[in-house]
Amino acid sequence: MAEITELERVKLHQHKVKQVFSEVGKVVVGQSYMINRLLIGLFTNGHILLEGVPGLAKTLTVNTLAKVLHLDFQRIQFTPDLLPADLVGTMIYNQKLGNFEVKKGPIFANLILADEINRSPAKVQSALLEAMQEKQVTIGETTFYLDKPFLVLATQNPVEQEGTYPLPEAQVDRFMMKVHINYLDKADELEVMRRMSNMSFTGEVSTVLDKADIFSIKEEINRVSISETLEKYIIELVFATRRPLEYGLREEAAYIQFGVSPRASISLNLAAKAIAFFNERDYVLPEDIKEVAHDVLSHRLILNYEAEADGIVASQIIDVILKKVAISR
Structure with missing residues (x-):
């Protein structure tokens, strides 16, 4: 055979x-x-x-x-x-x-x-x-x-x-x-x-x-390609949680105590590759990153007491970040 x-x-x-x-x-x-x-x-x-x-x-x-x-x-x-x-x-x-x-x-x-x-x-x-x-x-x-x-x-x-x-x-x-x-x-x-x-x-x-x-699939996901443009997009999403004012997120900045850690960018990259693999592609699309953004970022974004008082949750801020942060060509 x-x-x-x-x-x-x-x-x-x-x-x-x-x-x-x-x-x-x-x-x-x-x-x-x-x-x-x-x-x-x-x-x-x-x-x-x-x-x-x-x-x-x-x-x-x-x-x-x-x-x-x-x-x-x-x-x-x-x-x-x-x-x-x-x-x-x-x-x-x-x-x-x-x-x-x-x-x-x-x-x-x-x-x-x-x-x-x-x-x-x-x-x-x-x-x-x-x-x-x-x-x-x-x-x-x-x-x-x-x-x-x-x-x-x-x-x-x-x-x-x-x-x-x-x-x-x-x-x-x-x-x-x-x-x-x-x-x-x-x-x-x-x-x-x-x-x-x-x-x-x-x-x-x-x-x-x-x-x-399982070990073979891990290797295959690792070989899924992600363009430099999308790698930089992930970094922009992460930095928008740390320096929201630089991204025009004035209202959201008032609620953020600490942005997400470097583990967030690593996890976004890996999760997006896995999504691409599940969808039978060997390359990552912007939609793959957006699909897992809430699961990867929300629990890492630390909000202050003002956010709690105003009923603001992390997922709402992630929504705004995904809308405002553009993919640079």
Whole structure:
């Protein structure tokens, strides 16, 4: 059998990505936007922060996606009494052998769902974020590298804030994107009700991609080209949050305390490449950048108290920036 060409391999992987959406859709209804963002994170090594009220199938989506991608999945419920050792693991004493052994924690998986991350103390949040950044954990005196791919999907409940420990801005910045999950429309909710009320519904899915495919797709996304014009456009968008007056954003400048960090420009570049790849292109369009701009920028833009008092949110300012910042030819 003749070996397929590089172009044929890319086309095959792009087709398989579409199959992932179809396969997950056998179980999860109406969450293609969330699945899209989770795949962007997986293929570009970027962790995702999900925000939405309970019952929007966040856990079900991640669990189903792990099955379709043949990856190990762990869900960790963050609570006020959770300890770092409950996350990364600890040393336990073996009485028979008379020595200490390492007991690895749930962090040793490919997909981690950190449910309600803001319910745990800062020490636990820091342990998770260290693993996200370094891709390794230390137990006792031994350092263990985490299996690849490694993706953390953390959730926050925007409604209940009592008894929570909000993530500091510097930690939120480590998430590539913050994705807001909304309620389904009537037709999708009707389908969900029918499926989940049917006790014979099993939710079986088939594996579409394996680890080798995932690593290949990462390389293929990395080779997606982005013009110098669009690279500069990304920088202009980022600098508009830092120096709004230079971009004619007088009203918005009054509400911005700190602009976005350099991680924003990196994440915008990578996410736009992933969008282009999903759309079966080997080059980035301006629309690709705009499509992910809110998810990448909004949680990194820090507003002041005046914005809160006037009911202004980051997404509104991002909207204005996208309208006013032009692409230089």
